Each structure stands twice: as structure tokens, then as C-alpha cells.
Amino acid sequence: MKVFKFGGASVKDADSVRNVAAVLGSQGFDKCLLVVSAMGKTTNALESVVEKYFKKEDYQSEIEEIKKNHIAVAKGLFKEEHTVFGEISLFFDDIDSFLRRNKSPNYSFVYDQVVSCGELISSKILSEYLNEEGYTNQWLDARDYIKTDNTYREGSVNWQLTEANMETIDRSKSYVTQGFIGSDENNFTVTLGREGSDYSAAIFAYCLGADAMTIWKDVPGVMTGDPRKFKNVELLSNISYEEAIEMAYYGASVIHPKTLQPLKQKHIPFFVKSFVEPEKKGTKVGISENNQHIESYILKDNQILMNIATRDFSFIAEEHLSLIFSLLAKYKIKISLMQNSAISLALCLEDKYHHIDELNEELSRTFNTEVVKNVSLFTVRNANMDDLTRFYENRKVLLEQTSRQTLQMVTA
Template identity: 30%
Template sequence: MSNFNVAKFGGTSVANFEAMSRCAAVIEANPNTKLVVSSACSGVTNLLVELANGVQDTQRRSEILTKLAEIHNAILDQLESSDQAASDVYAILDTVTSLAEAASIQSSHKLTDHLVACGELMSTHILAQLLKERGLNATRFDIRDVLRTDNNFGKAEPQLETIKQLADSSLVPLCQDFVVVTQGFIGSDSEGNTTTLGRGGSDYSAALIAEAVEASGLEIWTDVPGIYTTDPRIAPKASPIPEISFSEASEMANFGAKILHPSTLVPALRHDIPVFVGSSKQPEKGGTWIRHQVESSPLFRALALRCNQTMVTLRSANMFHAYGFLAKVFEILAKHKVSVDLITTSEISVSLTLDQTGTAGGAPQLPEQARIELEELCHVEVEHNLCLVALIGNNMSESKGYAKQVFGTLEDFNLRMICYGASPHNLCFLLHESVSKQAIQKLHTELFEG
């Protein structure tokens, strides 16, 4: 393991000159930080996605391009010597203009990846220049030269062995002499085409890079000071968690905690790299360390909320004392590429939720043809407007008495589905979205504020 520390900064952390200056201070505070991974400036990716979707209205397209220029010029104007950085940014903006015109005629996943990657390419030119002006020996590196993926544009899969080889040959030696500023979210395929790891993939790519250089630590700097016992916007008395295990943090990410991309922890977990989550706005407040081994493992660690849930309930008397029924159900779901998240069964019914992975914003849908085929086997009921509440903790399956405390607190709520026992780290249930935040508040008061 090297002594390199990798620091990743999200979009709000590089939103403007003041935000970037705070990032620079964080980098300066840790001499071991040799690799900096940056997202696009806040708001930029959304604008690029709109262009990638194909804006035929030339006035609207011009407005977006003007806004993109304004965001970056506002930072460039405050640099002491911005000529080179400005030239590099304007060249990328010219590329954005050309790609946006092409997308207005005919868009594609390949073109979209090339276009939306431009946000990170621009922000890193500016951040590298800012670090130089503050006296750091900084340089910018195009991560597409290392982060090799397949050509599944929009959600590319990393090629781990190739990434490791390329990092050893080009990125690690550079870190010996420089603070290297590079991009999150993006990579390239074997033919040099730009790819992306999907929305939220900046954290993931930072972890992949940390793994490739065998980093001593990975810092993820965002706009909140660490991981809390629940969302403070829901429960104002939520408190920061100083230390949490990989298992607990993975459960939180899976069940809706916005602080981390669900896949982020996997590369760090493989190489036992500790992960720190903190606020670039308030670094003095500390944050949360995520490690394999932690000093305390309380029964209750946190509450997570994930909305836009779709529950499918299948009922048939043919299930009673029969075999093969579930196999037929999952054969149909697999045929239509429907991934299942949670599942509970009884003698004549099965309820399941649909996996949200790859769902853009709304609730996942059961394809109509899948529903038609399922209805040949059983009665099908699909419910929306549901939220999943997950209680994260430790050794739940080996503990006694707490179920009464949890479900007693929820006695006034109609729980639609309960999943428990598959993991020692969580107990989760569905309820209607209209009461989900109230349930979180009551549980947090009972379990964490006493």
C-alpha cells in the first residue's frame, strides 16, 4: 500500500471560486494527498445532459451554452493567471457546442458520454491552475488514459486489471512528484471512446483509482459533515457518526442514504482502504470514517429512507405445497430484465420490490409484457407511492427484545412489507410515502434520542 491519499470533491465542492479555494485548503492540510478527483462544477452536468438529450430549439441551446460559459468564467476571472486554463476550457466549450448540434439531429449513448464528460474535463483545468497559484506543485491528468472500461456507454464497467497496469505505469510515478488533479465519473474504452460510469459514478471512480494506486486512504468531500444517524432534514436531532463499518455503510447506501453512491465502497472494501466522508464547507467539523473494523458496533446505527418504491404482489392457490412456482416467476422476470430487490413469501403469495438500479428519478416499472405473462400464472397487483424504511445496525438476528421497541413505536402505521433475517445489519419495511417521514421521526426519537 502506498502513502498516497486520494481526495474526491463533489460538484458543490467545486461550484465556484470560493468553494474551490476551500478544496485547496483541504488538500494543503494533508501532505499525503497526492491525487485529487474532481466532479464537474455544480449544475454543469445537468445542463450537459439536457444538451445530450437533443435540444432542437437553437435559442434554448444558446442559453445553455452561455450558462456553461458563465459558470466557468466566473471562476476563471478570479484566478491570477488564467490564460492557459481559459484556453483549455474554451476549447472544451467549442467541443460541447459541436456535440450539442450533433445531438439535436440524432443523439446516442456514445455521443452523450462524450458530451457529459466535458464538465469534469473543464473543472479539473481550473482546479489544477488554482492549486498552482497557491504554491502547490500540481498538474492535471486525463483519467481516460488510465480508467479503462467496456463500451457500455452510460454505465460502463471498469476493466480492473488494465486500470491497475495503466495506473502503475503512468499515474503512480506522477504522484511521486506532483499533486495530480483528475476527473471522476469518466473513463474510456479500448478504442479511446469516452465512457461514463453513470450518474453518481464520481465516488465510484475515485474508489477505483484509490484501489489502482493502492492508496492509504480515500476522502470523499461533499456538502455535509459525514454520515448521520438519519437525514437531518427529516429528524433535526440526527447526529453525526464518527466511525462506521463497511458493512453498515454499504447497507445505508443500498437503502437510500444519499451520502454515498452504492458501488463506491466495493473497491475500497477489496483492498481495505479506509474511507473518510466530510464537508469541504466545514472541514473543521470532522466527518465519518468507514473501516473494516470499528471500536463499537451498536445494535442501532442509523435509519435510511428510500422512496419511489414499486411493490408487486403475486397470489395463486397453485403455490400451496407446490414446487417450481417461484422458478417460473423469476424466469419471466429474468426474460424481461426485471431485477428484484426485496422479497417476502407466504403459502399462496409472494411480494417483491423492483430494483431501482438504472432508474432515472421515478419508480421502476413492471414491463407490460412481463405482467401479461405473470397473469397467466397468478393474480398480479402493482403498488406505487411507497417508501422503504431501513433500520441499520449490528447482530440484529442474535439480539432479543428490540422488535417490541421498534414495532411498538410503529403501532399506528400500516406496514406493507417487512424484510428481516437475510442480513444481520438491517430490518426494513415498506409503508405509504405520505407517512414515511413521520415514521422515521418517531423511530429516531425512540431509538437514537433517548
């Protein structure tokens, strides 16, 4: 069995949905499971619905606008009497009904129940269209298979239960399901983190023992740098799991950081290919004698540099680190880079949930702190260590770190 993942850009409108069918026509759809993201910018729009709901603003008109967009896509694919139109309306009725009945003040809980509908709707439209075009498939609700804890917006997978659930899937058939979502023990929806659809595909691939997994993007594959940010980048045709994991950790946007580990454990080959040019080879991630180690560049924006120092000039000791890390975990703030001296600790942080001010308030009760927002983390993998000066040109470097063949610098 093989697993394909199609992101939001690949199903953003009717022409894009038709192109998915064309890709399947060239690649084959036999014994295939498709994992689908929400259409286009739907996730952003649904996030806005949740924000307006908590601000007690008019969120219903926004729901209606998102519904109209999906109906417009469906009209470009189906005849007016098709049952899919009724199903689309039901999904949006469910969103409105949930928000009217909801009593929970938990933002993350409400977020997951609402934003997850984007994937449910897009996968239903794609599944119905593929069946119309002769690509016989069954629509699966990913929440029936991927089980998690109740850490809303960042669910942790219960692998034992998830694997048991997927034993019921007939490997001889083809399916369409959703990325990004699972459910907890009470069957409430739990999302797997922003951009988590790649991770969903890897979970399915791991549990189904897939022959291969492919994510279809609007780029040729994994490049040595984002062509929108760097010049003269080239395609990486073959890289190892370890190299891909490092690139994802440092912020390469093509690969979700959690995706690689499940695939690596079962040595499942992982491909990144273009849905614009599906006949091209793209990038293969796996075990190969041809794996490349080419200088690559990753720029991670919207970072925060925090400097933490003891007030009495004592050493940063284990009890200090324990407090700092516990607060980072409490506020779900992730470390992108860390560097310590005897009396201070410098952290480059990613604050997805906007809790940096709360973190700083707590830390400043014990330490002297300094926060610099809107910095960037620039990483060079497989750097030529004999020629590093070129990377410092026109950059204001606030922090730097070099290890083996990796150069990292935090810049203003």
C-alpha cells in the same frame, strides 16, 4: 499516496474552489490525487442539453449558459489573460461540435459524450488554480486510465487493464483528475453511473494502493440519518466496511454503493469528512475495535412497488424468476427489496432510466401485475427489535420485511 474526492458542492463557485485549496493547506497535498466532480448543478444542466438535442429543441443556448457560468467562476480565480479561459471555451466547442456531427441515435452514448464534459472542465479549473496557489499538480484525463466496457451510463470496469494503466502514474507526484468517467476500447467516454465520482476515487485508490481515501462533503460525516429527514441524528465516528456497504445498499446518500468493495479488498481506510470543518475527524470506515452499531435510519424516495402473480395460481417457479430477472436486467431496473409468497412476488424497484411502463407491459403478457409509483423505502439498521411499534406511527405500510436487526418497510 492518498486519494481525495471533492464533490460538486465543494467546487460550485470561486469561493468554493478557494476553499478546496484551504482544505489542502490544512491536510497536506504531498503525494495526493484529487478526484473532482462537475461544478454545482452542471451535470443536471448538461443532461438538459442532451434531452433538448433529442427533442430537436434549442440546446445551443443552454450550452452557452453553462459556459457563461464556468467563465464567471474562472474570472473569480484567474487574471483575464490566463490560458484557462481558452481551454474552457474549447471544451464547450467540443460539445457543440460533437452534437452537430453525431449520427448515433443511442441516447446513452450521446449522454456520456456530453455530460462527462462537466468533470473535465471543473477538474481543469481546479488544477490550474491549485498550480497558481503553489499546490503543484498534473492534470490527468481519467479516461486514459479507467477502462470499461461499452455499457454507456453504467460502465463496468475492466480492472486488469485499468490497473495496468495506472502503473504508469508516478506515486511521488500529485494530480487532479475527474470522477464519474472512463472510456471503452474505442476510447469513447463511458460514465460509471450517476453519482459515480466516489466510485472513481475508489478505483484510483485501489489501483494505486493508496494509504487512505477521503471524500469531502458538506456534512460532518456519516450520520445515523439524513438530518433533513430525521430528528436527533448523530455522527457515526467509526463503522466497518460491511456496515457502510449495507447502508449504501439500502440508500444512504453519503456513500456510493460501489465505493466500498475495492477499498475493503485492500483494507484501505476510508474517511468521510466536512470541507466546511476539515479539522474535525468525520467518519472512518475500516477495520477497528471501535466500530459502532448504532440504530440508523435511511429513507429512499421515488421507489416503485410492483406485485407480480401467476394467472393460474401456480407457484412462482424458477422459470418465472428467470424471466422476471432477465427483464429487470434488460431495462436496468434495480431491486431495492424483494419478497415472495407461493403465487406472487413483490418488488420494490428503483427505475433510474424510466422504463417501468415497458417492463410492466412485457410482464403483463405472462403475469398479473400491479404497479404503485412514488413509494418510499424506509430502512432501520441495528433496530431495537423490542420496540418496533414506534416506526409504524403515521405510516401507511404496503410491504414490510424484518431480518436480524434490520427493519424495512415500503410506505405510500
